[in-house]
Amino acid sequence: QVQLQESGPGLVKPSQTMSLTCTVSGGSVRSGDYYWEWIRQRPGEGLEYIGYIYYNGNTKYNPSLKSRVFISLDTSRNQFSLSLNSVTAADTAVYYCARGLFDTYYYGVDVWGQGATVTVSS
Amino acid sequence: ETTLTQSPAFMSATPGDKVTISCRASRDIDDDINWYQQRPGKPAVFLLKEASTLVPGVPPRFSGSGYGTHFTLTINDIESEDAAYYFCLQHDNFPPTFGGGTKVELK
Numbered sequence: 108q109v110q111l112q113e114s115g116p117g118l119v120k121p122s123q124t125m126s127l128t129c130t131v132s133g134g135s136v137r138s139g140d141y142y143w144e145w146i147r148q149r150p151g152e153g154l155e156y157i158g159y160i161y162y163n164g165n166t167k168y169n170p171s172l173k174s175r176v177f178i179s180l181d182t183s184r185n186q187f188s189l190s191l192n193s194v195t196a197a198d199t200a201v202y203y204c205a206r207g208l209f210d211t212y213y214y215g216v217d218v219w220g221q222g223a224t225v226t227v228s229s
Numbered sequence: 230e231t232t233l234t235q236s237p238a239f240m241s242a243t244p245g246d247k248v249t250i251s252c253r254a255s256r257d258i259d260d261d262i263n264w265y266q267q268r269p270g271k272p273a274v275f276l277l278k279e280a281s282t283l284v285p286g287v288p289p290r291f292s293g294s295g296y297g298t299h300f301t302l303t304i305n306d307i308e309s310e311d312a313a314y315y316f317c318l319q320h321d322n323f324p325p326t327f328g329g330g331t332k333v334e335l336k
Contacts, residue, residue: 111272153316153327153328153329153330154316154318154327154330155327156324156325156326156327158324167323169324170324171324203273207320213320213323213325214263214278214279214320215261215263215278215318215320215325216263216265216273216275216318216325217275217278217284218272218275219265219267219272219273219274220272221270221271221272222272
């Protein structure tokens with residue numbers, strides 16, 4: 108049974124770059140059957156899709172964050188990572204890593220991580 | 230971007246009740262909607278896909294319906310363990326978007 112676990116600093120200063128890593132256990136990021144995704148939820152708001160990376164390195168980002176986001180894959184460690192630069196207080200959120208089903212078409216998230224809280228503050 | 234309007238935001242139910250949660254899409258998304266349950270501090274759980282297909286292992290008291298722009302999640306004979314946050318996700322177009330969520334409390 109695949110499990111996803113987020114890790115990374117819980118506190119980031121404004122204007123800096125935040126980074127989170129998702130470790131995948133019970134499955135492989137090399138699989139072509141899935142997207143590896145990041146999603147966030149800001150306080151008092153709904154969930155927001157950030158973007159995904161595919162096993163071949165292809166990425167796609169939400170246009171609302173595209174200029175500041177980078178998602179990468181580390182197949183040797185079975186991990187994928189999120190970087191978000193020039194952060195502000197508005198980026199304070201719970202960040203989730205997730206796995207999305209893909210079979211010539213995207214079928215949505217099937218597995219979620221527990222979430223990691225990131226606070227942007229000086 | 231497709232907006233999903235989920236209602237109600239909060240509801241209180243008694244064990245044994247039938248509970249219905251609605252998700253309305255701002256455009257036609259066929260049946261490209263999934264439903265999830267999240268308990269505090271736990272990963273969200275995948276309940277239903279393609280509007281009405283129960284994910285293996287999910288109790289049959291959960292069901293879904295709808296097509297196009299209006300979708301519902303129904304919990305029949307709700308149990309105390311069903312107290313959680315429920316939300317929908319559309320995957321018809323990019324970016325995927327989410328309903329605002331429903332917190333279900335059990336009395």
